[in-house]
Amino acid sequence: MAAETAVATTEEAKLVQSLIERSRKAQAQIANYTQEQVDELITAMVWSVARQDVAEKIAKFTVEETQLGNYDGKYLKIFRKTRAALFDIINDKSVGVLEEDKERNIVKIAKPVGVIGALTPCTNPEATPVIKAISAVKGRNSIIVAPHPRSKLTNKMICDLMREALKACGAPEDLVISMDSPSMEGTAELMKQCDRILATGGAPMVKSAYSSGTPALGVGAGNAVITVDDTADLDEAAEKIRISKTLDLAASCSSDNAVIAFESNVEALLEKLQAQGGYICNAEEKAKLQNIIWEDGHIAARIVAQPASVLAEMAGIDLPEGKTFFIVPETGAGPEHPFSGEKMSVVMAFYTVKDIDGAIATTNAIQAYQGQGHSCGIYSYSDENIMKFAYATKTSRVMVNQPQAPSNSGNLWNGMRQTFSLGCGSWGGNSTNNNITWRDLINETWVSKPLAVTKELPSDDVLFGKVMDKFK
Numbered sequence: 370m371a372a373e374t375a376v377a378t379t380e381e382a383k384l385v386q387s388l389i390e391r392s393r394k395a396q397a398q399i400a401n402y403t404q405e406q407v408d409e410l411i412t413a414m415v416w417s418v419a420r421q422d423v424a425e426k427i428a429k430f431t432v433e434e435t436q437l438g439n440y441d442g443k444y445l446k447i448f449r450k451t452r453a454a455l456f457d458i459i460n461d462k463s464v465g466v467l468e469e470d471k472e473r474n475i476v477k478i479a480k481p482v483g484v485i486g487a488l489t490p491c492t493n494p495e496a497t498p499v500i501k502a503i504s505a506v507k508g509r510n511s512i513i514v515a516p517h518p519r520s521k522l523t524n525k526m527i528c529d530l531m532r533e534a535l536k537a538c539g540a541p542e543d544l545v546i547s548m549d550s551p552s553m554e555g556t557a558e559l560m561k562q563c564d565r566i567l568a569t570g571g572a573p574m575v576k577s578a579y580s581s582g583t584p585a586l587g588v589g590a591g592n593a594v595i596t597v598d599d600t601a602d603l604d605e606a607a608e609k610i611r612i613s614k615t616l617d618l619a620a621s622c623s624s625d626n627a628v629i630a631f632e633s634n635v636e637a638l639l640e641k642l643q644a645q646g647g648y649i650c651n652a653e654e655k656a657k658l659q660n661i662i663w664e665d666g667h668i669a670a671r672i673v674a675q676p677a678s679v680l681a682e683m684a685g686i687d688l689p690e691g692k693t694f695f696i697v698p699e700t701g702a703g704p705e706h707p708f709s710g711e712k713m714s715v716v717m718a719f720y721t722v723k724d725i726d727g728a729i730a731t732t733n734a735i736q737a738y739q740g741q742g743h744s745c746g747i748y749s750y751s752d753e754n755i756m757k758f759a760y761a762t763k764t765s766r767v768m769v770n771q772p773q774a775p776s777n778s779g780n781l782w783n784g785m786r787q788t789f790s791l792g793c794g795s796w797g798g799n800s801t802n803n804n805i806t807w808r809d810l811i812n813e814t815w816v817s818k819p820l821a822v823t824k825e826l827p828s829d830d831v832l833f834g835k836v837m838d839k840f841k
Contacts, residue, residue, distance in 0.1 A: 442617025556605025591622025592740020742796025
């Protein structure tokens with residue numbers, strides 16, 4: 370059943386209602402917590418899952434349950450990404466007065482929203498619940514986490530660990546609740562009954578979130594396009610493209626789906642990508658890959674986040690040892706060029722252009738098909754090219770000289786907010802461009818006092834200036 374038409378049974382609706390009631394009761398108990406109390410909770414929540422022995426257990430269990438990605442990628446997310454997310458927000462002021470604008474004589478006060486309904490994907494089920502949960506609790510909210518059925522046991526394990534941490538701090542465990550038996554209908558009911566939706570998942574579910582009647586923060590589809598210009602350090606670019614393309618076997622929607630090279634450096638870049646483990650497909654191999662990646666116009670579930678060797682076996686390709694990702698030469702964009710879209714696999718389209726204008730046009734053509742508004746990258750040491758690219762592409766994020774997948778959601782080497790929820794703006798059908806964090810999960814009360822000196826409107830000559838002459 371499609372997400373937008375999913376209707377819960379009476380029994381499912383009552384179950385969701387009981388979860389909501391428990392969640393509301395817990396949230397009410399921390400509505401007046403101090404900043405220190407809130408920060409203790411989120412610190413304990415992260416420590417409960419990020420300790421080395423626990424992180425190892427979670428990473429192993431996640432791969433076993435979902436059969437997606439790999440241990441190293443999962444471990445990095447639960448061990449390192451959750452720490453980085455905590456570090457990113459721990460010193461933020463989220464209780465009481467957030468800002469005081471003396472010029473406008475306005476004070477902004479933080480207030481909790483209530484119950485957050487969070488949807489999490491099976492591709493990133495290890496760290497996503499943690500990051501969403503600490504963002505919710507940072508704003509003195511509670512959260513109910515609805516996982517993809519393929520990762521429900523991982524979700525329960527992680528939520529149970531955070532619940533134990535909350536209890537140890539003397540806070541109600543029900544600040545974090547796992548929906549242990551997820552269904553499309555039950556999740557749709559959660560979205561109707563909660564106070565704000567934080568949706569990360571497939572397009573049908575995000576569409577359902579926006580049509581639920583509840584204020585929603587959804588994210589758009591990824592299809593990251595990476596440009597390598599004629600000023601790039603090609604060794605750096607090749608290594609970082611490999612890191613991004615193979616991280617957790619491309620489970621992330623931020624994995625490099627297409628690389629665009631300038632004519633002047635294309636041969637050298639391809640040579641370095643091959644040295645990094647890339648395998649260039651010929652026309653026959655490209656057709657074989659196409660046959661296994663897509664079924665009835667959709668990405669086949671069996672190929673998502675699988676090793677290159679598994680894809681090669683499925684496709685009947687003789688993959689040399691040591692090759693970890695595929696490079697597929699491509700020229701066009703759109704439905705007739707499926708490799709221009711998101712692939713959720715260690716398969717990367719490769720384009721050649723003359724210059725930065727060609728890179729911009731190709732990027733926009735690719736993302737007009739899929740992934741508009743999400744993110745782009747550029748390897749360049751020309752500020753002129755970087756800014757021209759940034760101005761002309763319809764994207765919320767341009768990552769410069771960084772591996773896209775571990776960078777656009779925030780990392781220690783950049784200033785982006787740490788999250789796994791990337792708003793794509795109106796380009797991607799989203800309400801925000803933000804890297805979504807706790808600030809998106811609160812209400813704000815604006816206190817406005819009279820100005821010391823009342824403003825005065827200027828004369829028409831000053832306000833309207835030369836445009837007045839156009840109406841004579």
